[in-house]
Amino acid sequence: MKDLSEPEAQLVAEHQANLLFSAERFFERGRIPKAIRRAFLKTPRHSFAPKFYSSQKREWIDLSKAPIKEHIAEIYSDHPLCIYRDANGRSLSTVSQPSLVLYMLDLLELEQGHRIIELGGGSGWNAALMGRLVGDSGYVKSIEIIEELVAAAQSSLAAMGLSQVDFCAGDASLSAETSEPFDRGVFTASAWELPSCFFSQIKDDGLLLFVLKAQPHYDLLCLLKKTESGVFTSDLHFPCSFVPVTGSQTIPEQSPRPISETGLALASELTWDSIKIPAPSIPQFLEFLKLVYDCQHTYLLPNHGQDFDEEFWGVLDPSGKSLVIFNEDRLLVYGEEDCLIQVRRAAKRWQKAGCPEIEDLKLSFHASAATLAPNNDQWLVKRGETTLLWSL
Template sequence: MPTRIEQYQKRVLDKSLPLSEKVVEAFYRYPRHLCVPEYTVAEAYSDHPLLLWNKPPFLSTISQPSFVLKILDMMNLQQGHRVFELGSGSGWNTAMLAYLVGETGKVVSVEVIPELAVRAQKYLEQNKIFNALVKLGDGFEGDTSEAPYDRVIFTAGSAEFPNILFDQLKVGGLMVFVRENDLGYDFLELIEKQENGKPLILQTIPCSFVSVIRKSAGDTDASPA
């Protein structure tokens, strides 16, 4: 008989399928409930966002799990890819990104909320994930340390397009960008960087994310002292 946790996990996967085998492996490799110990196991696998931080001016959530897995799948991540992530949150998505790009890949995740940056980095260290690093700062500006990137992923919404960050994306690379509009809802866009350096929108999905906070917090990693 499957355990209660396995039953919860299967429900999430059933809502997410079809998914690549590697994304499913990443989901099981880094169980969601271990990233949010402040919630019950049932809450951790409920298919809706959970609040991580709500102290003005900062607001952060861990996104709906089935949607997170679908995004990872649409990114078509490969071994050796270099990935930039805006918004580290709990570190769950960062860990799965690191698994999908393998030991030869690299994930740079930038988080604007100091407490969450430390939390995410601790999670990576506890799980011996050495091909990902959480930095404290304004992710909207990107990070040139591992640029150019094969993939860029936003975990927060913005009405402004991140031109500086897009410049750090390889030609042929993919960006997952959450675009806000004046109507009060968001669209997740899968964008390819063309040979001429211009963005080409490949796919658009309605969604809802918290907004990007443009507050620089320095350019240091979040490794605990």
């Protein structure tokens, strides 16, 4: 990338300052820690976006050819920058939203000398920021599965002299065991499950920022702490949106399923009054229900007299003999009543707990081989190599 002229460098500095001011809304007491501010100012975002897709101009911008002053407002806006798309135009890698990146760095509580592993290196910008924070005595291993991005990231890191950052191509979910576990781990893409290798790669009491594909329409950013028993517990989780992981941990497609495919007959139709959920609480309870029962696809019901089907979420019993489908208006029970009983119990326990929001639930991640016995206020969700335990 071309060196900046003095006026261009001044313009970059002004936009960086504005971004820091904008990002402070994420932080308690409205102040970004000094170490993170310094790392941000020393690591300009444009250096890691030599080529990006402009959402404003709807075209690819090559900063080696285009004047940076024409694009600086977009580069330093508080939005993700797309740096790689597939043949269908779907964004597969971005330079993440700056305010969220800075907030995630703060959550990780990085210190000089820390060892970090990153799944999804992308542009290398986040790895560079972490490299600044852990210093020359630290180590950052950043793994990017899209090989076309690796050379540019390595070049940007080398230009800044960040030799403590090892940026390489590969599938981090298949990462080989290391002789020394990491103090911190971070995912920069949403994943269906927590790869089993991370249970041994993070030290006890270490932190892992993990992005869970919780539902088809949103992710959860989870701050996990590794316990001495080998379990990850979430100290914080909140809805967000990230690009999905690719490779061996690709998120499975979840297409709507016609109700006729279940082979179950309609047994009854109920209103939410029968479940004793007040009308204002229904949307919030539905999100809770979809989360703890891991509802990942909808069911299609013929809408007589219309050209489209009605779409419902649903809870299907593992036996396949009981199903409850629901929307904000009503519930339909198919087959036996086992699932209806489960929904009633969940509603009762949820209300007794004070109708908690998603952020207020307790969450832990266990290796799939673990034997767990949930109580009445807990729900197990099986996700490949991982078992999630949700608790009120």
